[in-house]
Amino acid sequence: MSATLVFVTDYGLEDGYAAQLWAAAWAASPGLRCVDGTHLIPPGQVLTAAYRCKELARAFGRGSVLCTVVDPGVGGDRPALAVECDGVTCVAPDTGLVSYLWTESRERRAVRLPIPSGVSATFHGRDLFAPLAARLAAGYPLDGCGEPLAAPRLRTELVPTADADRLRSVVVAVDHFGNCITGVRRPDLGDRRAGGLGWPGGGTDRLVTTYADIDSGLAALWNSSDHLELAAREADASERTGIRVGTPVTVELR
Amino acid sequence: MSATLVFVTDYGLEDGYAAQLWAAAWAASPGLRCVDGTHLIPPGQVLTAAYRCKELARAFGRGSVLCTVVDPGVGGDRPALAVECDGVTCVAPDTGLVSYLWTESRERRAVRLPIPSGVSATFHGRDLFAPLAARLAAGYPLDGCGEPLAAPRLRTELVPTADADRLRSVVVAVDHFGNCITGVRRPDLGDRRAGGLGWPGGGTDRLVTTYADIDSGLAALWNSSDHLELAAREADASERTGIRVGTPVTVELR
Amino acid sequence: MSATLVFVTDYGLEDGYAAQLWAAAWAASPGLRCVDGTHLIPPGQVLTAAYRCKELARAFGRGSVLCTVVDPGVGGDRPALAVECDGVTCVAPDTGLVSYLWTESRERRAVRLPIPSGVSATFHGRDLFAPLAARLAAGYPLDGCGEPLAAPRLRTELVPTADADRLRSVVVAVDHFGNCITGVRRPDLGDRRAGGLGWPGGGTDRLVTTYADIDSGLAALWNSSDHLELAAREADASERTGIRVGTPVTVELR
Numbered sequence: 001m002s003a004t005l006v007f008v009t010d011y012g013l014e015d016g017y018a019a020q021l022w023a024a025a026w027a028a029s030p031g032l033r034c035v036d037g038t039h040l041i042p043p044g045q046v047l048t049a050a051y052r053c054k055e056l057a058r059a060f061g062r063g064s065v066l067c068t069v070v071d072p073g074v075g076g077d078r079p080a081l082a083v084e085c086d087g088v089t090c091v092a093p094d095t096g097l098v099s100y101l102w103t104e105s106r107e108r109r110a111v112r113l114p115i116p117s118g119v120s121a122t123f124h125g126r127d128l129f130a131p132l133a134a135r136l137a138a139g140y141p142l143d144g145c146g147e148p149l150a151a152p153r154l155r156t157e158l159v160p161t162a163d164a165d166r167l168r169s170v171v172v173a174v175d176h177f178g179n180c181i182t183g184v185r186r187p188d189l190g191d192r193r194a195g196g197l198g199w200p201g202g203g204t205d206r207l208v209t210t211y212a213d214i215d216s217g218l219a220a221l222w223n224s225s226d227h228l229e230l231a232a233r234e235a236d237a238s239e240r241t242g243i244r245v246g247t248p249v250t251v252e253l254r
Numbered sequence: 255m256s257a258t259l260v261f262v263t264d265y266g267l268e269d270g271y272a273a274q275l276w277a278a279a280w281a282a283s284p285g286l287r288c289v290d291g292t293h294l295i296p297p298g299q300v301l302t303a304a305y306r307c308k309e310l311a312r313a314f315g316r317g318s319v320l321c322t323v324v325d326p327g328v329g330g331d332r333p334a335l336a337v338e339c340d341g342v343t344c345v346a347p348d349t350g351l352v353s354y355l356w357t358e359s360r361e362r363r364a365v366r367l368p369i370p371s372g373v374s375a376t377f378h379g380r381d382l383f384a385p386l387a388a389r390l391a392a393g394y395p396l397d398g399c400g401e402p403l404a405a406p407r408l409r410t411e412l413v414p415t416a417d418a419d420r421l422r423s424v425v426v427a428v429d430h431f432g433n434c435i436t437g438v439r440r441p442d443l444g445d446r447r448a449g450g451l452g453w454p455g456g457g458t459d460r461l462v463t464t465y466a467d468i469d470s471g472l473a474a475l476w477n478s479s480d481h482l483e484l485a486a487r488e489a490d491a492s493e494r495t496g497i498r499v500g501t502p503v504t505v506e507l508r
Numbered sequence: 509m510s511a512t513l514v515f516v517t518d519y520g521l522e523d524g525y526a527a528q529l530w531a532a533a534w535a536a537s538p539g540l541r542c543v544d545g546t547h548l549i550p551p552g553q554v555l556t557a558a559y560r561c562k563e564l565a566r567a568f569g570r571g572s573v574l575c576t577v578v579d580p581g582v583g584g585d586r587p588a589l590a591v592e593c594d595g596v597t598c599v600a601p602d603t604g605l606v607s608y609l610w611t612e613s614r615e616r617r618a619v620r621l622p623i624p625s626g627v628s629a630t631f632h633g634r635d636l637f638a639p640l641a642a643r644l645a646a647g648y649p650l651d652g653c654g655e656p657l658a659a660p661r662l663r664t665e666l667v668p669t670a671d672a673d674r675l676r677s678v679v680v681a682v683d684h685f686g687n688c689i690t691g692v693r694r695p696d697l698g699d700r701r702a703g704g705l706g707w708p709g710g711g712t713d714r715l716v717t718t719y720a721d722i723d724s725g726l727a728a729l730w731n732s733s734d735h736l737e738l739a740a741r742e743a744d745a746s747e748r749t750g751i752r753v754g755t756p757v758t759v760e761l762r
């Protein structure tokens with residue numbers, strides 16, 4: 001099976017901008033298999049995009065290529081990059097979007113992408129990232145795309161900090177159902193267990209296994225990507241608690 | 255032409271969950287043709303999902319496979335099933351989602367699906383339903399998927415009840431334009447004709463053929479799937495009337 | 509590479525209507541490559557649809573086929589047509605949807621489509637436009653589809669009018685980010701330069717090159733399709749100004 005190109009953007013679905021990415025990819029690599037990962041990252045929300053990139057990289061696996069564009073600074077002087085992390089390639093503006101991909105991979109390398117003259121100043125997704133991602137999916141080598149870069153820019157708040165009794169993190173995504181996904185991953189606990197989950201103005205001691213286990217109110221559970229998540233039974237946990245992307249959370253260690 | 259796999263869920267489009275279904279399907283059956291039927295079923299709304307499944311089954315026809323996941327009880331003890339109804343296969347949690355498919359088909363069979371250990375407790379769409387649907391689309395036999403089941407769970411309110419002068423039904427879907435689709439189908443009228451359509455607090459005697467025939471106000475018409483529908487001319491009938499999914503309606507018989 | 513079929517509608521994404529278009533296209537031309545251009549044109553909004561058609565035609569290029577359905581008059585007596593404009597084919601109701609395609613092309617022809625009996629009165633997209641678009645994408649000749657038509661219906665407000673000192677136009681689209689795209693194109697200025705952009709109750713003299721150049725407040729810039737656009741730095745220009753699709757604008761000529 002040839003490589004799959006997965007798009008992750010905040011372009012929305014109203015305007016045909018996503019379809020223009022497909023057109024640009026097919027112009028560079030006719031017939032390439034493309035998938036819309038999501039185009040509904042909240043505008044400019046790098047934390048959520050970084051989390052979704054990781055999930056989609058795991059889902060599509062080695063050989064897949066991500067084209068990730070959440071880029072309020074388009075046309076400015078922010079750099080652009082391409083990385084290869086444990087066999088998954090990702091092109092993106094260098095704004096922290098590959099933070100999870102990079103920090104959770106063992107084999108990794110990065111190159112800085114030159115911005116060619118002649119690309120639209122307002123639509124680098126179409127004119128720079130999608131065509132390059134398509135060429136990489138078709139087998140073009142990463143090293144041919146630019147100068148080596150020691151490391152991408154990383155959003156450090158994505159990695160929890162620990163003291164003796166608790167982990168401190170933030171909410172990295174609020175999903176369609178209102179579930180609040182924190183930056184706390186199973187391995188962050190080491191040999192401890194998760195106790196209560198706290199947030200400004202609230203907290204819960206209940207840790208359950210499935211959504212069906214939440215008889216009422218709120219509970220924490222490990223989600224399908226092994227992140228700790230706050231959920232409500234057939235209700236919207238974000239709405240109930242006021243938690244948003246970026247809200248600080250704590251997890252007690254037991 | 256090989257089988258097409260059609261997804262119907264309430265996962266939304268923000269989070270990449272739909273794309274993870276594609277990844278899971280392709281892992282099981284590389285290159286399988288997939289289509290997003292819709293991922294915007296209102297959260298947990300089984301009536302609407304059952305209706306959309308029927309429409310999409312008719313659209314894609316014999317040989318197509320539906321993967322339908324509207325599943326607030328994921329991870330709990332609700333059963334999972336696969337059915338084959340007049341040549342269309344559908345995998346789903348057993349919560350009434352195949353009600354229309356089942357009751358409107360002549361040749362039909364069902365199997366109960368075992369839940370393998372090791373699947374995520376919160377994402378059966380990715381770990382159970384999508385891979386199985388992909389294998390069925392690739393030709394794996396239904397009988398090999400589980401033990402025979404006499405019948406799936408059916409949502410009985412989807413079938414209208416009749417007395418001498420009227421049919422009683424409910425609204426099964428409200429669409430993007432605000433059109434309110436009832437459970438009343440042409441054959442439910444037998445040799446009678448549809449008279450007035452009533453709902454709590456309102457009603458209309460106008461039955462038209464096309465949206466263009468509605469000069470103003472509200473009117474009923476037979477929609478493109480032969481269900482009776484309430485519509486407004488270039489306006490939102492649901493908003494005007496307060497009708498929602500599940501609202502009871504009556505149709506006078508003439 | 510075979511032709512690509514691109515859908516542009518106001519059908520929304522909730523209801524599976526878009527997927528039914530794919531099913532209808534595949535029934536007519538098995539395995540045809542389809543792309544959702546957008547299904548979120550504001551309901552009935554012909555100006556925006558005409559603009560998006562042009563963008564997508566340029567993106568997918570010669571040989572591509574657009575199936576454009578924004579059609580509040582479905583089932584009434586509005587005509588249907590197919591056009592070929594500089595190598596791009598488009599089928600649509602004749603309501604002004606191909607205005608940009610037609611007026612910006614040099615080689616162009618149009619045919620009027622007969623409405624076959626037996627098509628659903630409420631879903632011409634599924635029963636008329638998508639199958640025909642699929643056949644055209646598979647190589648069926650335009651001339652075989654209907655009688656020649658001198659010209660499609662054009663929405664004249666899409667073309668700016670000029671006096672000595674200014675161009676008058678309207679906003680043709682407001683995008684996901686709130687950017688307000690006007691009908692003013694670079695060539696409309698001739699050998700003049702764009703000065704201030706005005707709208708009812710406001711205006712700006714700032715003309716910038718990229719979104720990153722807008723340090724605060726509002727500014728105009730040439731967008732990726734060479735239309736003049738009003739944008740705000742990481743904010744929603746439409747919300748700030750009250751500008752909507754159809755709002756009149758003026759551009760001073762210098």
